[in-house]
Amino acid sequence: MKELVVENLSKVYFDPRLGERVTALDGVSLRITPGEFVAVAGPSGCGKTTLLNLIAGFLEPTSGRILLDGREIDGPGPDRGVVFQSYALFPWKTVLENVAFGPRMRGLPRAECEARARRWLELVGLGHVANRYPRELSGGMQQRVGVVRALANEPEILLMDEPFAAVDAQTRMTLQEELARIFEERRPTIFFITHDVNEAVFLADRVLVLSKGRLREEIPVPIPRPRRWAALVENDSFKALVGRVLQAVRTA
Amino acid sequence: MGPGPPDVTALERLLGLWLRAAERWRILATLGPFVPLLLLWWAVAAIELFPPAFFPGPLEVARRALELAWKGILGAYLEDSLIRLLVGAAAGIAVGLPLGLLLGLSDRAHRVLWPLVLFFQAIGDIAWLPILIVWFGFGLGTMTFVIVYTVMFPVLMNTALGVRSIPEVLPRAAASLGASRARILSEVVLPGALPNIITGLRNGLGFGWRALVAAEIIVGTSGIGFMMFDARRAGSVTEVVVGLAVLGIVWSIVDSWILAPLEKATGERWGLVAR
Amino acid sequence: MRSANRSDGRDGLPAFFWAAAPFVVLILLWQLVVELFDVSPLVFPSVPAVLRAGLDGLADGSLAAHVGASLLRVATGTALAVLVAVPLGMAMGTQRGIAAFFTPLLRFFSVLAGIAWIPIATLWFGYGFGAIVFVIFNAVFFVVTYNTVLGVSTIPIELRRAAASLGAARLAIVREVLLPGALPNIVTGIRTGLGFAWRGLIAAEMIATSTGLGYMLFLARDFYRTEVIVLGMILVGAIWLALDRLLLAPLERRTIERWGLVRPT
Ligand SMILES: Nc1ncnc2c1ncn2[C@@H]1O[C@H](COP(=O)(O)OP(=O)(O)OP(=O)(O)O)[C@@H](O)[C@H]1O
Ligand SMILES: [Mg+2]
Numbered sequence: 010m011k012e013l014v015v016e017n018l019s020k021v022y023f024d025p026r027l028g029e030r031v032t033a034l035d036g037v038s039l040r041i042t043p044g045e046f047v048a049v050a051g052p053s054g055c056g057k058t059t060l061l062n063l064i065a066g067f068l069e070p071t072s073g074r075i076l077l078d079g080r081e082i083d084g085p086g087p088d089r090g091v092v093f094q095s096y097a098l099f100p101w102k103t104v105l106e107n108v109a110f111g112p113r114m115r116g117l118p119r120a121e122c123e124a125r126a127r128r129w130l131e132l133v134g135l136g137h138v139a140n141r142y143p144r145e146l147s148g149g150m151q152q153r154v155g156v157v158r159a160l161a162n163e164p165e166i167l168l169m170d171e172p173f174a175a176v177d178a179q180t181r182m183t184l185q186e187e188l189a190r191i192f193e194e195r196r197p198t199i200f201f202i203t204h205d206v207n208e209a210v211f212l213a214d215r216v217l218v219l220s221k222g223r224l225r226e227e228i229p230v231p232i233p234r235p236r237r238w239a240a241l242v243e244n245d246s247f248k249a250l251v252g253r254v255l256q257a258v259r260t261a
Numbered sequence: 262m263g264p265g266p267p268d269v270t271a272l273e274r275l276l277g278l279w280l281r282a283a284e285r286w287r288i289l290a291t292l293g294p295f296v297p298l299l300l301l302w303w304a305v306a307a308i309e310l311f312p313p314a315f316f317p318g319p320l321e322v323a324r325r326a327l328e329l330a331w332k333g334i335l336g337a338y339l340e341d342s343l344i345r346l347l348v349g350a351a352a353g354i355a356v357g358l359p360l361g362l363l364l365g366l367s368d369r370a371h372r373v374l375w376p377l378v379l380f381f382q383a384i385g386d387i388a389w390l391p392i393l394i395v396w397f398g399f400g401l402g403t404m405t406f407v408i409v410y411t412v413m414f415p416v417l418m419n420t421a422l423g424v425r426s427i428p429e430v431l432p433r434a435a436a437s438l439g440a441s442r443a444r445i446l447s448e449v450v451l452p453g454a455l456p457n458i459i460t461g462l463r464n465g466l467g468f469g470w471r472a473l474v475a476a477e478i479i480v481g482t483s484g485i486g487f488m489m490f491d492a493r494r495a496g497s498v499t500e501v502v503v504g505l506a507v508l509g510i511v512w513s514i515v516d517s518w519i520l521a522p523l524e525k526a527t528g529e530r531w532g533l534v535a536r
Numbered sequence: 537m538r539s540a541n542r543s544d545g546r547d548g549l550p551a552f553f554w555a556a557a558p559f560v561v562l563i564l565l566w567q568l569v570v571e572l573f574d575v576s577p578l579v580f581p582s583v584p585a586v587l588r589a590g591l592d593g594l595a596d597g598s599l600a601a602h603v604g605a606s607l608l609r610v611a612t613g614t615a616l617a618v619l620v621a622v623p624l625g626m627a628m629g630t631q632r633g634i635a636a637f638f639t640p641l642l643r644f645f646s647v648l649a650g651i652a653w654i655p656i657a658t659l660w661f662g663y664g665f666g667a668i669v670f671v672i673f674n675a676v677f678f679v680v681t682y683n684t685v686l687g688v689s690t691i692p693i694e695l696r697r698a699a700a701s702l703g704a705a706r707l708a709i710v711r712e713v714l715l716p717g718a719l720p721n722i723v724t725g726i727r728t729g730l731g732f733a734w735r736g737l738i739a740a741e742m743i744a745t746s747t748g749l750g751y752m753l754f755l756a757r758d759f760y761r762t763e764v765i766v767l768g769m770i771l772v773g774a775i776w777l778a779l780d781r782l783l784l785a786p787l788e789r790r791t792i793e794r795w796g797l798v799r800p801t
Contacts, residue, residue: 025280026277026284027279028274028276028278028281029277065701066700066701067697067701085700085701086701086703087701087702087703090701091697091701093694093697095692095694097694097695097697098698099695099698099699099712099713099716101716101717110702110712111702113705114699114702114703114705115703158702159701159702160696175596183636199668237673267558272667290636290640291640293640294637294639294799295640295644315659315660331699345620350778364593371560372554372722374558376555376556376558379777379781380559380773380777381773383776384769385734385735385737385772385776387738387742388752388768388769388772389767389769390753390754391742391753391754391756391757391768392580392762392765392766392769395578395757395762417646419664444632463777467647471651471735472651472735473648475735475739478651478739478743478744479654479739479742488656488727489652490655492655493655493659501656504652504655508648509647510651513644513647517643
């Protein structure tokens, strides 16, 4: 596992229609240690997606650097798995083929790719839909596939951009618990973006509050794991932390 | 602390200007891509990569077009072509629409006639030309038949499709509200199928325009297609290109200013187009 | 308006019967009219005359030669056009700005597809194979390019990004995302383009060559051989119908169905 370091990162968009520049990120620095779960919360338009896209390598920074294990990143790569809000499953591939995609791109033998994909699907209880197409699945199931597809590729760090924002509240809580369980068992490094303060506190070891392109506050979440909603909804320290993060997001 | 936003460069300013202008005046967005094309054309012609007689430049073509327009030839031929298209299209709709309704409303008619429709549509306009010439000779009868034939099928097929895709509950609902058969036809079936009918009309006119040109090239005595064929016989590439340009421009205008908005309007009004 | 209750097999009659029966009736009607009104063979042929013309053509091999020549031209022009159009359309489609900028140009030239190019094609290439292949190329090329651009630019950018972050290299992205994502549009484009091309072919062959179905039709007109004309028309229709209904339409339906038609937006 490797450490992710973001140094003084800025991103300025040029909006050609307005002929203007928009500063989306302004000198952001952060560090994520291996096996850590970091959530970024902040109001809409504060630059969360921009930050994630920069780390994923989808965008080029205007200035600053992003280092993974000491090496500056150069475009997207399999060391950083991404889970998208829109799921982004390949509609012309079956669930199994979607999950096997990453290993296949690495040139692993087909049988091994499929075996690995199947193992991961079983893990989240999706073994029975392996041969279906994504459109035949509910939103919650599709996003499970999205998460598993990223994990099956064994990235150094998992980048998730509001992955559960498009599913209903009930399913969202199930997915959050599932992600917490996977994290507790396997300890991947996760960089998680959300505007849902409850979600941030429930999942993360540390919540970063972003506002107008700058990091405003860093709030550690010392709640012990395993975390489950049933136990936490009435938990006072959880509620206090949620209040603190909410306050930070509001006033930032 | 990152550096402040760098200044907007001149190039970016230009891009912004273009995008805003193109948004305000849609015509700019349509014409824009032709500028580099014309420049490229001009450059290739100017360095005489091909012999000028074979590959005239845009200026030459424009000059010839103006000459032809000045002499009145271009206008007269264009008028001939458009009138043929209009008359043919009107007749094609007059035949295609009722037939389409019949095929849409009656399962039996659909079952019996649909294979024939498919087959005759597959023969296509052009293959009819030889026997039409035998029947009507070179001239108006042949050309009218070709256009009517070409316009008819897309109208017919799309109308049938439109009628058949109306949810069955609608006419039932209308009937249970006491509507007569004629009222159901005019209040439910026709409006429901209208978006498809317009699409059929648009396709039909597009095919009809092409068929007209082909017919004029092969059997014509006037019209833009004839002008091109005449120029071909005289070996004047310039005049052939004038014809090509006129064909493309006229059709683009008709299609994007009349037919496409019409199609979009009916589709949107009925909530069938998602965007 | 009719619901899904129209199943051709339900009443025990195969769909083939329902497709063939109208033609049998039509042919009988045709023969009846010709005999009843004593139609001159110079105006319209009888059924046996057309059959005889077909058998003669088969016997002396001229029919196969004409059909073969036409199909070879279509295949050559279409293959060339698709080979150029698909990569070009992909390259353009991945750059959203470029795609939007050039779309009106592609539309303009799709309008000119096929037939209108015949005069200039014959001036540039002379009469023969080159001119006709050029006409077919034009009919297919712009439509397929336009549709490829359309297809590629409607692929959500997340799909490309997902592939890249799963380790797909440039070529793999083309193969695994762009090509399959644009395939329904590409197939639709090929189907439309071939429709234009087939018409253009017949028209071009009437003018610019000395073999092929179109030539056969036009030559027969010179000698008032209506039975050959009608035979040619039937062949033109039947070949296109077979190509379209047995090959292109199922292909289009299958890709669209497999892709689920609904793209994530
Ligand atoms: N491609 C772009 N071009 C120009 N401006 C952009 C572009 N993408 C984002 N922006 C601007 O940059 C700022 C940050 O956008 P970003 O998408 O990162 O916000 P966000 O925090 O993810 O918001 P949300 O919670 O709504 O997803 C916004 O002001 C947005 O308008
Ligand atoms: Mg966002």
